[in-house]
């Protein structure tokens with residue numbers, strides 16, 4: 001009997017191994033991926049002229065400070081600069097200035113199809129005081145050196161904005177006439193929330209009944225050397241972005257002298273509440289888009305990893321747990337919980353009458369602002385702690401990874417970059433797209449730049465720069481993409 005069971009389980013194991021291997025091997029084969037050469041040679045005079053224009057755009061200091069009004073002279077100069085630099089595009093499109101600083105271009109289509117919207121932002125974050133000296137080239141120099149354009153905004157987001165305008169200029173100069181309306185939506189305050197820029201553009205579009213087939217914004221791109229075990233660049237097309245909310249937990253106490261305390265003070269009660277929410281985080285889950293992402297990278301991972309990723313039907317809990325072990329991948333799998341502020345007590349020998357802590361949540365699309373608060377209230381139930389929401393932004397709905405627009409993003413990426421893996425993804429930070437939710441059938445976030453780990457540190461950091469080859473490829477990408485989607 002025992003022998004029979006052993007034989008049976010051995011057979012089961014053999015069968016299981018066979019299935020795992022078969023699924024691993026039928027997964028599209030890993031091949032050495034050679035990037036396609038850029039259609040516009042990076043050392044050509046043409047690419048050099050594009051880089052010069054990006055450099056000039058960087059020299060105009062359109063900084064969002066948050067605590068002061070936008071610099072009208074700088075934003076005015078930026079609009080004038082675009083007009084001077086892209087004459088064919090400006091002749092083909094109408095331009096509107098919204099709320100003083102934001103720019104909306106409309107390229108009227110010859111047909112009746114739904115319009116398409118390209119989102120970028122003209123503002124940049126400030127350079128951290130005291131860090132200027134650490135820049136290889138001054139942050140607003142727009143210097144061309146070592147095959148790159150250097151300065152604040154080179155990647156975030158003037159590089160993208162300029163690539164879009166370069167593409168529009170080339171298309172207009174070639175006599176291209178879109179069949180559907182093409183909009184360029186350039187907000188001026190994305191770095192401080194986008195309410196006065198993208199928010200007001202949205203109001204203006206709504207008043208006119210404009211509804212897009214899709215919008216395309218920053219928020220993801222091609223990453224290389226960022227995903228462990230994966231060598232080639234991986235194109236991540238973001239179909240959603242996380243929301244956020246902040247909860248304030250307040251505990252109350254009787255007060256009085258600390259020589260005769262009760263069992264708890266406001267501070268110890270508060271501590272219990274903070275640990276209650278901190279120690280029971282949201283469960284990490286692999287949703288359909290995450291599964292598609294893991295499936296796309298699987299063929300490019302080492303064998304053991306490939307077996308695991310090609311068999312999510314079996315390994316899903318294991319993979320979820322492994323991804324949850326790394327802060328950045330964990331953030332893609334769940335709503336995150338971070339206690340960020342704490343306050344309470346006035347004197348060493350006085351019992352505090354109240355103590356409070358603030359917890360910041362970044363909300364996964366499967367959760368909601370109200371749901372996060374309700375969950376926290378359940379977690380601290382009975383502890384005698386008040387829970388108050390300090391505002392919130394809902395996560396975006398998931399856009400389709402099967403739409404015509406998604407396919408066009410994939411196809412254009414394959415054409416311009418070569419056979420790189422392509423997968424849907426989730427943007428962990430907020431973008432201007434939050435203001436266009438509901439204004440389009442689908443909202444995507446994808447910038448056709450290759451980001452290496454050091455690039456990710458340069459964005460909002462020191463030595464931000466964009467390689468000329470990346471700019472040249474991006475121009476070709478937008479040009480091809482607009483041809484595909486608006487003709």
Ligand SMILES: [Zn+2]
Pocket residue numbers: 121156157190218
């Ligand atoms: Zn940005």
